[in-house]
Each structure stands twice: as structure tokens, then as C-alpha cells.
Amino acid sequence: MLKLLIRTIGATFYQRHVGLFLVIFYLLFGMIQGYDLILFHKALLLSICSSPLNLLILFGIWILYSLKSLLFVRQKLSQEDYGFAKELTAVSKKAQIIIWIKVYSFLLVPVLCYAGLVIITSIVHQYFFSFFATIAMLGLVMISLAIYTYRSSNFNFNVSKAWLNFPNLKINKPFWSWPIWYLLNEQRIMLLICKIVSFLAFKAILLVFADIPNDIRIYLTALLAVVLSHAILILNLTKFDAFYNSFAKNLPINAIKRLTYWVFVFGLLLIPELILLVVSTGITPLQFANCVLFCLGSILVLQALVYLLKANTDRYLQYLLFFFFVSMFAILGGYYLPFSLAVIILSTIIFFWNYNSLDLKELSV
Numbered sequence: 001m002l003k004l005l006i007r008t009i010g011a012t013f014y015q016r017h018v019g020l021f022l023v024i025f026y027l028l029f030g031m032i033q034g035y036d037l038i039l040f041h042k043a044l045l046l047s048i049c050s051s052p053l054n055l056l057i058l059f060g061i062w063i064l065y066s067l068k069s070l071l072f073v074r075q076k077l078s079q080e081d082y083g084f085a086k087e088l089t090a091v092s093k094k095a096q097i098i099i100w101i102k103v104y105s106f107l108l109v110p111v112l113c114y115a116g117l118v119i120i121t122s123i124v125h126q127y128f129f130s131f132f133a134t135i136a137m138l139g140l141v142m143i144s145l146a147i148y149t150y151r152s153s154n155f156n157f158n159v160s161k162a163w164l165n166f167p168n169l170k171i172n173k174p175f176w177s178w179p180i181w182y183l184l185n186e187q188r189i190m191l192l193i194c195k196i197v198s199f200l201a202f203k204a205i206l207l208v209f210a211d212i213p214n215d216i217r218i219y220l221t222a223l224l225a226v227v228l229s230h231a232i233l234i235l236n237l238t239k240f241d242a243f244y245n246s247f248a249k250n251l252p253i254n255a256i257k258r259l260t261y262w263v264f265v266f267g268l269l270l271i272p273e274l275i276l277l278v279v280s281t282g283i284t285p286l287q288f289a290n291c292v293l294f295c296l297g298s299i300l301v302l303q304a305l306v307y308l309l310k311a312n313t314d315r316y317l318q319y320l321l322f323f324f325f326v327s328m329f330a331i332l333g334g335y336y337l338p339f340s341l342a343v344i345i346l347s348t349i350i351f352f353w354n355y356n357s358l359d360l361k362e363l364s365v
Contacts, residue, residue: 300347
């Protein structure tokens with residue numbers, strides 16, 4: 001059963017997130033080259049081991065990754081194709097928990113590898129608090145994930161409660177704002193995780209290049225990480241719109257107005273990061289305008305990919321990697337403004353074409 005779970009859930013998890021892993025790998029190892037790369041990671045590990053605050057931030061990133069793994073496992077176990085996993089409930093509680101610990105150990109290989117580096121650094125430099133705290137955190141995360149999955153598999157008849165509850169406000173909701181309310185009502189945990197990952201990635205890139213003052217390429221790289229952090233939200237929003245709002249074609253709402261609505265939605269989604277950009281940097285108005293255009297074009301490209309790929313999640317995530325490298329080439333080469341205008345025009349054409357010809361129900365299957 002363990003091998004079957006790893007070959008199905010484990011392998012699928014890495015296939016689905018290959019784009020995310022390659023982006024993180026590039027940010028950690030591709031943007032700094034030569035001997036400076038070794039010095040950078042040594043300094044990073046020392047700063048983590050010597051500072052409880054930095055260690056806490058690292059633990060927070062691990063917890064987010066663990067939550068992402070847990071949500072993925074829960075999603076798969078709820079599907080009919082993974083009904084074979086119910087046979088696992090026939091064995092003892094201890095055996096089930098051990099199996100799930102092994103499954104999550106496979107899913108958390110990136111965390112375990114970096115934790116190994118933290119532990120080695122802690123031993124070499126005698127940071128014993130970091131050593132014991134890292135081991136304790138890994139044990140707590142693994143056991144918590146395994147027990148939670150065990151309980152959800154064996155006691156799934158219990159009524160589940162939402163983790164985050166917002167008060168129901170009886171206000172008029174304009175048609176264009178329905179996707180935002182969908183996020184707040186149905187995608188709360190995903191929205192929270194995406195926002196935390198977005199903020200952490202944004203701040204991490206700015207900190208890595210803090211010695212380079214007022215370079216728009218750094219701002220655009222950080223915003224590219226922000227946009228890619230929202231990739232799954234864009235996919236879910238587009239599928240929601242295709243399933244529930246496809247009737248809009250029969251309303252007096254043309255394609256231009258619908259695209260304007262989407263621009264409002266995406267703009268609201270990225271306002272916190274844009275405010276953080278203005279507050280934490282010395283960006284000029286011209287640079288800010290370029291950054292807004294780049295964000296708009298990038299996020300419209302993600303939506304266009306959903307249309308072109310018929311909401312195929314696997315292919316969507318694979319094309320994200322290609323988009324990342326093309327975007328980085330445009331940023332590093334100084335072609336960010338032509339790139340932004342080109343992708344906005346291209347995404348607009350794709351949207352108009354699909355608005356008039358595509359049966360949106362195909363995206364919700």
C-alpha cells in the first residue's frame with residue numbers, strides 16, 4: 001500500500017508542482033553564480049541558525065508547504081480514483097500513522113533536505129537550540145500531518161467546520177465582484193496560503209538583492225514571484241466563472257466589459273503586494289507604472305493559459321515554467337515594457353476569441 005500511495009499521490013504531487021519547484025530552485029541557485037553562491041547559502045544558513053526569528057520564519061515556510069501537501073492529499077483521497085486508499089483503514093491505527101508519516105516524508109523531501117543542512121550547520125557551529133528546535137519541528141509536523149490524515153480517513157462521517165469564518169454581510173454584490181466573494185467564501189485557506197507565500201517570496205527577493213539600490217529588474221522579479229504565487233487562484237477563479245457565470249454571454253455585457261471586470265478583480269487581488277512595493281522600496285512613479293503593466297500582463301497570461309489548455313491543471317503548471325523563463329529573459333534583458341504590452345495585447349485577443357467561440361462549460365469539467 002505504501003508503494004502504491006507514493007506512486008500515485010506522491011508522484012502526482014511533484015508532477016503538479018514541478019513549475020513551482022523549478023522557480024524556487026532558480027531563485028535560490030540560478031540568480032547567484034560561482035563562488036558567491038556558496039558564500040550566500042553559508043551566510044543564509046548561519047543567519048537562520050543564529051537567529052530565533054529567522055528560524056521561526058523558516059518554520060513558517062515549512063508549515064505552509066506542509067499545509068499545501070495536506071490539502072493535496074485530502075483532495076486526492078476525496079476522488080473516486082483513489083478509493084483504494086480506504087482499504088488502509090482496515091489495519092491498526094499505529095500502522096496507518098506510520099504509513100502516512102512515510103508518505104509525507106516523501107512529499108516533504110525538499111523540507112527534509114534543507115532541514116538536514118540546518119542541522120549540520122547547527123552542529124558544526126554549536127547552535128544547539130536550533131538543532132533541537134529543528135528536530136522537534138520536523139517531528140511535530142510529520143506526526144500532526146499523519147494523525148490528521150488518519151482521522152479524516154477513518155472518521156470522515158464527522159461534520160467538518162470551516163477553518164476561517166467570516167461574518168455574512170448582507171450587501172449588494174456587483175456582478176464583477178463575484179469572483180472576489182467566491183475566494184472569500186469558498187477558497188479562504190487557498191487564498192491565505194497564496195498570500196503568505198506571495199508576501200514571503202516578495203520580501204525574500206528584495207532582501208537577497210538589498211545591496212542593489214532602486215533596480216526595476218529586482219522589483220519585476222519579485223512581482224513575477226507574486227503573480228506565480230497566485231497561479232492556482234487564477235485557475236480556480238476562471239473555472240468558477242466558467243461554471244457559474246457562463247450565462248453572462250446572454251446578458252448585455254460585451255467582451256470588453258467582461259475583460260474590464262477581470263482587470264478590476266485581478267487589480268484588487270494584487271493591491272496588497274503593490275502597496276508593499278511602494279512602502280518598502282524607493283520606486284519612482286515611472287517604475288511603478290511599468291510594474292503595474294507587467295503584473296497586469298502576466299496575470300492575464302495565466303488566465304489565457306487556462307482558456308487555451310481547457311483548464312488542464314497538469315499542462316497549465318508545466319506551461320508556467322516556460323512563462324517564467326520567458327519573463328525572466330525579458331526582465332534581465334531590459335525588454336520588460338515591450339514584453340508587458342505584447343502579453344497584454346495577446347491575452348486580450350485570446351480572451352475575445354474564447355469569449356465568443358469557446359463553450360465555457362468545457363473549463364468546468
